[in-house]
Amino acid sequence: MLKKIEAIIREDKLNDVKDALREIGIVGLNVFEIRGHGRQGGVTLAGRSGTYQVDMLTKIQLNIVLSDRNLDETIEAILNSAYTGKAGDGLIFVYPVEEVIRIRTRERGYDAVMYPGDIDERKGAKS
Ligand SMILES: Nc1ncnc2c1ncn2[C@@H]1O[C@H](COP(=O)(O)OP(=O)(O)OP(=O)(O)O)[C@@H](O)[C@H]1O
Numbered sequence: 557m558l559k560k561i562e563a564i565i566r567e568d569k570l571n572d573v574k575d576a577l578r579e580i581g582i583v584g585l586n587v588f589e590i591r592g593h594g595r596q597g598g599v600t601l602a603g604r605s606g607t608y609q610v611d612m613l614t615k616i617q618l619n620i621v622l623s624d625r626n627l628d629e630t631i632e633a634i635l636n637s638a639y640t641g642k643a644g645d646g647l648i649f650v651y652p653v654e655e656v657i658r659i660r661t662r663e664r665g666y667d668a669v670m671y672p673g674d675i676d677e678r679k680g681a682k683s
């Protein structure tokens with residue numbers, strides 16, 4: 557089974573999270589900048605003319621499509637590297653993935669998300 561991890565993390569944790577993922581052999585990923593809020597509904601900031609509310613905070617969304625046998629290890633790496641303990645550390649969503657196709661080679665499924673030297677090759681695994 558292929559899964560997609562969508563991790564919403566702090567902007568200033570991106571480098572730590574990328575390093576942690578590289579360390580365990582996660583190769584393919586993408587990130588983008590998002591804006592939103594969780595259960596606090598944003599933050600209250602102090603300005604010159606009093607306090608004001610910022611309801612949409614910038615976060616990083618990190619997307620990884622991977623084999624489900626690497627899911628727990630990858631989630632653990634993100635939990636450890638994205639953590640500060642303060643409100644706003646983010647959330648991790650996990651989805652099933654229907655199909656992946658590498659355009660150049662037409663490889664599908666596991667083969668399309670395997671990379672030289674990655675987590676699977678290190679484990680000596682074959683789909
Ligand atoms: N239910 C949700 N669906 C989609 N995106 C969400 C959801 N909740 C939060 N987000 C996104 O995740 C970001 C981080 O959320 P945040 O870490 O503040 O979660 P929280 O549930 O409020 O937990 P905490 O109490 O630790 O702050 C938000 O800024 C928003 O972009």
Ligand SMILES: [Mg+2]
Nearest residue numbers: 594595596644
């Ligand atoms: Mg919050």
